[in-house]
Every structure is written in structure tokens, then in C-alpha cells.
Amino acid sequence: MAKFRVRVSTGEAFGAGTWDKISVSIVGTRGETPPLPLDRLGKEFNAGAEEDFEVTPPEDVGRVLLVRVHKAPPARSRPLAPSAGDAWFCRWLQLTPHGAAPLCFPCYQWLEGERSLVLREGTAKISWEDHHPTLQQQRREELQARRETYRAQKDSCLWKGAGLDQGLEESATLYPLSVGSLRLLADCLLALPSSWKTYIPGWPRCLDEETVKNLNLNIKYSVAKNTTFYLRGGSALAELKLKGLLDRKGLWKSLKEMRRVFNFRKTPAVEYVCEHWQEDAFFAYQFLNGLNPVLIRRCHHLPKNFPVTDAMVAPVLGPGTSLQAELEKGSLFLVDYDLLAGVRTNVINGRPQFSTAPMTLLYQRPGRGPLLPLAIQLSQTPGPNSPIFLPSDDKWDWLLAKTWVRNAEFSIHEALTHLLQAHLVPEVFALATLRQLPHCHPLFKLLIPHTRYTLHINTLARERLIAPGQVVDRSTGLGIGGFSELIQKNMKQLNYSALCLPDDIRARGVEDIPDYYYRDDGMQIWGAVERFVSEMIGIYYPSDESVRDDSELQAWVWEIFSEGFLGRESSGLPSTLGTREALIQYVTMVIFNCSAKHSAVSAGQFDFAAWMPNLPPSMQLPPPTSKGQARLEGFLATLPPVNATCDVVIALWLLSKEPGDRRPLGTYPDEYFTEEAPRRSIAAFQSRLAEISRDIQERNHSLALPYPYLDPPLIENSVSI
Template identity: 45%
Template sequence: YSSTTHINRVSSSSWRVYKEGLPECIDADDVSALPSEVQFSFIKNIQFILLNVSVLLAVFSEYVKQHWREDAFFGYQFLNGVNPMMIRHCKSLPKNFPVTDVMVKLEGNRKLSQEIKKGNMFLCDYKDLDGVTTSHINDEEQYLAAPLVLFHKTPDDELKPVAIQLKQTPAEDNPIFVSSDSEYDWLLAKIFVRSADFNEQQLNAHLLRTHLLAEVFTVALLRNLPKVHPLHKLLIHHTRFTLHINLNARKSLISEDGVFTSFSAASAEGMTKLMQRSHSAVTYESLCIKDDIKERGLESVPNFYYRDDGFKLWTSSRILTYYYKKDEEIKRDTELQEYIKSIFEHGFGSREETGELKSTVDELVKFVTMVIFTCSAQHAAVNNGQADYGSWMPNTPTSLQKPPPTQKGTVTEQTVLQTLPDRNATQIAVALGHFPDEHFTEEVPCRLMRQFCAELDKLDKEIDDKNKKRKLPYIYLKPTLMENSVSI
């Protein structure tokens, strides 16, 4: 592998500012300008077209259709649905969400103030959606709320919503809806939350935190680590097709006249604003599942399968300790140093301090695990369930055609029907841990890769066994159902 080859790869993998305040992307206007090894093959192009299929007859879709109105299922989705990234432990109520003991009726005749002290209340705050400009679909203005949602962990360990405020600023025309309100008042409030969650999930949890960051990881890899570098061999599987899919997304999905604006509440300008706000809050720790779960106070919440399966997938790669046995070896590896520096410079705007990451074996292992987890498991968690939970449109409305209600007691079934949109989209994905190209040739790394695959197979069987005991299986972090990379 010659230095000239690496120079050519660097020149074809330059950086470009995509939007101010967002991670940078590869400098390319068309897929033909991408390095050949990151382009879709003919087979992948055909798969990408054929895999956009409906799963309306699947067990998930039928279950969602039957249970979408229920408070317990509504709460379940914030732990194990397509966006488990918003909910957090509520130690005290935000000042702009003045829920009182008198307002809410909690199961077991418990008081809100007491349940907060006991650690049984949880919160979702969609403040980043406040003021986001909305789109026009078929010449009709669309609506997007910026709600706050309060959840109660019931005595039987279910998570149920008890209060919803649809706008950020308390006001007479911004009532706090509670679970004891009329059927359609409460249902419409939950529908506005689900629509807000769709936009937050698509643009922050999915696009920004997996697709755009995975592109940063990929370009940094191509520019700084030659093919003979052990980290290149380990990570190249997890960058497969990411640049190609992202370039297509920027051109066809999230551009000014992209497909997303034809069915989503957020306009092109609104999408950018939301992602800029979200990106300012992205930290290295927030991409490490164990740190993130701890920061959100969710270590002990029951029936949280994203956390439980994710922790098992967050496994340190023993391959790195084969190549790096001492901290000094990391400090001397200038290519590795530039790789890490490049990610923080172009992905985080150099907001984060990288000193420790570049100086110890343990920190390097954690950093590389974060890269792999983001590109594979995290993307699967926020992508692969979209069809399951979204194919029954009222459960995940992409946009809404009426503004949030300004008073209680006015919502009817007809109001709900007039508010809902009429379209949604579906996606599916395939297997983690099976690499179509072999990059490691040494005996020890090859053996460690085989052991890693065996551990994934064991985890897959464990998840299958647990799912047999659940009303609804959690399958998004099953290794056999995950892609290695952000490629769909």
C-alpha cells in the first residue's frame, strides 16, 4: 500500500461545510465523485430500491393499530420505540410546566410531589422545536408543537403520561392536558406529542446523531488512516456506503425541495434550525450509551430494553489491545492522533477537549466503541423501528393539519380526523457482525473477530428468549437485524 495511494484517497475525501452549526460533510456534489470503495455496488443499489417495503401485515403494525390510543403503550414507545433518546428522570418540574398535585390523578392515589421525590416521574421536553418554521403540503399550512410531557412510573412498572403542555410558554390559551380530561382532548394532545417526536427523532436522533456524525467518522478515517492501519481495518466495515446514502439524502431527502418537506411538518429552514439547536447539545458523552443513560437518570427504570440490550452491545474491542499495549504507543501514533483530532474539529466544532482520548488505551477503546456503536447499534435503534411504529399513521403522524387546541372541551372525533395527515414511510435493515470483505490477516485479530461474532450470536439468542416473554418484542438491537454501518 503506497503513500501515493493514500494521498489520492485524501484528495478525494475533502471536507465541506454543509450548514453552519452542523457537522461537516464530504466535499462532493455527486456519488461519482466519491471514493470507489464507499459507493454502493450495483447489488446495493437494487437492494436499496427493493427494501423500501411495507410491513402493514407484520405483528408490530397490527399491535400498534390495536393499542395506539392506550396510555401504557404511548409511554412504552418512549423507552423502546424508535426514539428512546428524549425521556429523562424528572427531579423537579421545569418552571414553564406548572403541573400541580391537584391537576393530576396518579395510580395508587399517589401525589405528584411525593412521586417526584420517590423518583417515579419522567419528562420529555421538545423545546428545540419551539419556533421551528413549518412546511406547506398541498398548499396547506402544517403545524408542529413543542410540547412538554410528564410521565408516571406506576406501581406495576408501566410508564404512563399524566400531563401534556403543547407549547413552551404557560398561558391561558396553552392549557395543560391531563389523563383525566375528555377522551378526545387527551387523545389529540398525545397525537401532537407523537408528531413532535417524529420530527425530533428523524432530524436529531436519526439524521444528526447517526447519519451526519457517521459521515464525519468516515471522512476522518479515509483522510487520516491508511488501509494498513489496524484502526482502518477495524472501522472500515462500519463506514460502508455511509457517504453514498448521505449524499443521496442531502440531494433528495432534506434539500429545499426534498422529499422530507412533502410529508413532514418541519420546513427546510425549520429542519436546519432544529438540527443546529440539537447539535449544540451533542457531547462525546451523549454518544456513549452508558454515560448518556446515567446523565438522563434512567439506570433503574424498568422494562427499558434499549438500555439493557445496548449495554451488552457496548463491548470493548479486544483487537485494539492487541495493537496498543501501552499508553505511549497511542501518543506516538500520529495518524491516530490526527484521526481523533479531525473528528472533534469537523464533527463537534472543536467544542470538546480531546486530551484524554488521545493518551490512554482505555480511553481509545471507549472512543472507538462509541464510533462503532453509533454507526451500527445506535442507528439500528432509531431507524429500524420506523415502519413498525409508523405504518399505522395515527401513532406517528409526520405532520398535522390543524393547530394545537387552545382550550379544553372543544375537541371531537371529527377534530382529530381533520388534524391527522394521510401518509407515512417505511424502511428495513439487515445484519451486524458479518463482514463481506476481510481486512484483518493476522492470526490473533482474526481469532478475536471470530470470538466477537460468537458473542453476538449468543446475545442474539438471549434477546430471542427474552422476547418470548414480552407482549411486544424489542428487536432493534438484535445483532442479526442490524447493519454494520449507516447505509439506509
């Protein structure tokens, strides 16, 4: 019988090798071989090894369709081997029939315990390209197994909720799909449980796991990443514990004391913030290039509940102009924290905390002059007890008003921009990808690098960060109760255009405001991702009809819509996709939000918040109801207590720095694609990102405060911290 040469590549990570026995079954058009041992003298399958074996099937199986990889403990124990079956990370398997070209079978998965795994040849295939019954069955069985692994709670079927389980001809008039595609999609979805875990009602649904200990190895942190993560946190925790700060519930004695305490983790950006945090220009700058650069919008009409007058702003606007003239010119901008109105607040160290829903009006000077604040109102209700604070007010009145705005910025950023939009929404993308797209699907191959470790970090966040009694509850002004209300409010407003950077920039009217590096760098990266995705979609989808006929793609889109956005049609998020153009935008949106958007709103957390007065997580006194009362003592008494400050700063130190085992944007060491066309597109994407990086670094050399958060080598492929 014909022989096969089998080459196996084992991962390089710690613990990737195995003492267990590995065998393969070759599945072809004429049948399947029994398990063929991959064995030779000495130990096989060491970490980082590529090893060759020769196997001889007992009979001809015809054209090769699949390879089953079997892992089992050895018949007799070996010295130094684990007593129980150990895990093995298989990168890929190459099968070379006698006299024929090699076939590559990508894997990039952990095998735990005694189990088998089916691998397909690496050519990406959409479901309508699989004609052999064995391949069709393999797709179904793989997805069913994945849905069991990344399980959902069992309720009523989501497809029934959409009304598509009856009247397919009628449904075809409502959705841009053929009747045949709808039937395939309905069959697929009717077999599934409907909903994922509801962590808090009104939030996007999530993975149904309580702790990272229970996670499948394929979505867990590597040993290297996990170790670095806990060592970083432990060192900071130990230092503050030794200084007695984590147990100190009182007020800060002075601003100088704060500065001395947080010398232990200084960065150039932290130093800059410490020096400039009181300046109006830096206060305004942070709306463009700080932690939360997604709120500022052009203001053509003042809100009725923000009664700013010409006399109030004349000192900043100068002579020869007026409020109305500047509104018409488009030189005024608004940041409104209205979502904070009425949100519940927390109790820290037995003391009630306070929150406001402020509004800030800003002015862009002619030319390239700095953006400056004009006026601040600390509530949504004007009146005698809600004065409008101005730059011309007493120093401490104005600084206290700005600090209340920065506290609102902390709450909105951490609850919405960061937790909701940069963690919970990407988790939906990751989980739907694992549950609805088989390993051979081109979109799975394209997207899986952008889901790496997302389920681990989000499960860890639910376990250690936002669970009752954890960091958010112990140390922030809103606590998890306030965070929950904010997310529930925002979920009713969050829309598709806010997730698509070009649409978001247009909607906020900030296309031409100068020195907006988040916009400038983000648009370059969006363009590079969009071009890359367009090339990849062009390879695998020849027409709009091919998009509509991909039932797995449609199930993926539907699950994101129903589980992530709770089936809310007003979100504008597609529930189906009918054209290649729509698919390109959608996939670009997914990759951008899982990589660049997360970096922009996460990587700078420690830089901007380590100097706590610049971004206080809570406020211990109520907001001022009149002017002329603020003093340094009252300012310090308003800021969060020492232990809460330290708690938050340690968390932000951890969450703003990738703990090793990094994969920057566009880096794909796991080679899921084996064809030449997608490999060429990946190389072109990497070249474009390198050009963008050179441009950003050249610009940053001339800036007093560089903006590095969207430099491609510093952007992680996925939400992994």
C-alpha cells in the same frame, strides 16, 4: 532467478470480474521489478475466482515490502469484452517466494480504468513501526491519494485554527502528546485543505459530492443492493400511485380509510400499533422502546414552566401519595421537546403547518407496573391559552394532546436522533477514517467495515430526501428549514457523553426503570463491543505513550472533532487521545453509533409510523388553546393530508429495511486482519454476540410486542440505509 507464485482472489459481486490485463510489480528492499503479467490461456479474473500464476522477476529485489497491482485494457479487443476498461474488484493477493511462507496482501477494493494500486503485506502497522523509507513514503502517498478522492474544500488550515502550527513546546503542555508527535501531526495537517463541504452552516461537514453517480466505486452501493433498494421503493410507489393517493391533497375521510390503504405492507408490529395506539400504556411505552428511546429522563424537580398540581395527577397516582413524594422517590419521568420552540414550520399543498414544543410527565407505577402519562403541556409557556391536558380529560382532548406529542416526537426523531446523530455524525467517522488512516493501520482495518455504504446513503439522502423540494420539504411539518434550525440548535448541545451509551443512561437517570429494552440490549452490545475493542487495542498499543505517539490516530481524532463537531470544546469530544483507556472508549463509541445505535432508531421506522396517527409527520391546524373543543372531525382535519402521508410512509418503508447485501454486526467477510491474535478476538466477539442474540430472542418470545431492533443478526455493521 527465484520464482514467485501469485494467487489472486476476485470478488463475487456482480461485475467484479474484468477483461482487462493485470500485472504486478514486486517492491523489495533492493529494488522493484517491472510489471509482471498475470496471464495464461483463457479468461482470467472471473467473479468469485481464485487463480494461481507464476512470475519470475529479472533480478532479486530482497525482502518483499510492497506489491503494485497494475490494471490496463488488453492490447487487442476480445469478444464480449467492454470497449472501454472495466472495473475489477480484488479481494486479496497472496505472494509466495520460492521456499518461503506465503505473504498475504489484503485489498478489498475496486480498480476502475487504467490504474495501479499499492498493496502492503497484511500485518497491521502503526506509523512508528514503519522504519523503511519505502514503507514510510507509501503511507504518505496513500493518504494523499485518499484525500484527493474523498476531497475537501480548500480554506484556511484547520491546524492553524488550533494554534498548533507555532510553539510546539507550548502546545505539548496543552495536548497529551510529545513534541515529536505534535511535529509529525502538524506536518501532516498543514499539508491538508481545512474543511470538508458545508452542506448547511452549523451542521457537521460532509463529503464534497452532489450525487451518488459521481461516487468512487469503493463507497457506492453494490449492484445487488442498489437494485433491491429501487425495486422496493418502486413497488410501494406504484401501488399508492395506482390508488390515486400520491396526488390526493385533501384530508383523510376516516381512520378506517387509513387502515384500508396501508394494508399493503403490514407487519405484526404495524398491526400491534394500529390496535393499541390510543392506549396510555402504549403511548408511554414508546418513550422506552419506540423509535426515539433516548429522550426520557428521571424528573426530581418539575420545570417551573410546567405547573402540574397534586389535584391534576391524583387520579393516576392514587391515594396515600403526592406529586412531591413521587418526585423524591424518583418514580416520575419527563420528556421535554423544548428544542422545537420557535422553529420555523413548513407549507404543504399551499397550507401552513403547525408545530409545538410539548412537555410530558410520566409515572412509573410501583413494582413492574406500566409507565403511564400523567400530564401534557403543549408549549413551553404556561398560561390560559396553554392548558395542561390530563388522562381524566375528554377522550378527544386527551388523544389530540398525545398526538401533538407524537408529532413532536417525529420531528425530533427524524431531524436529530436519526439524521444528525445516526447519519451525519457517522459520516464524519467514515470520512475521517478514509482520509487519515492508511490501509495498514490497525484502526483502519477495525473500523472500515463499520463505514460500509455510509457515504453512499448520506449522499443519496442529500440528493433525494433533504434537498429543497424533496420528501422532507414536501411532506413534513418542519420542512428542511425547520430541520436545519433543529440541527443547528442541537449541535450546540450535543456532547460526547450522549454518544456513549453507559454515560447517557446515567445522565438521564434511567438505570433502573423496568422493561427498558433499548437500555438492556444496548448495554449488552456496548459491553461486547468494548471488550472486543479493548482486546484489539491491547494487541497493537503496548502503552499510553504508544497512543500519544501515533500521529495518524491523532489526526483522525482531530479531524472528527474539527469537522464533525466544528471544534466546539463544550461538546466534550476529545481533540486528542492520550491513553489506551480513552482510545478504547472512543473506538467503542464509533462502532456502537455506526451499528447498534443506528439500528435502534432506524429499523423500526415503518413499524411505528406506518399507522400515521401514531407518528404524524405534520399537523395542519394549530394546537388547542382550551379543552372541550376536540372532536373526531377536528382530529382528522389536524392530521397531514393524504399525499404527504403517503410520501413519508414510502420513505420510511425504504429507510427501515436493509435492501439486501447485508453484513450483520460482527460479520467481517473482508479479512483485513491476517494475524492470529486479532482473528481470535473477532471470533470471541462473534461468540459473545451470538449469546446476546439468544438472550434477546428468548425474551422476545414472551412479549406481546417483541423488541428486535438490537438483536445482533438484525443490526447492520454500518449506516447503510
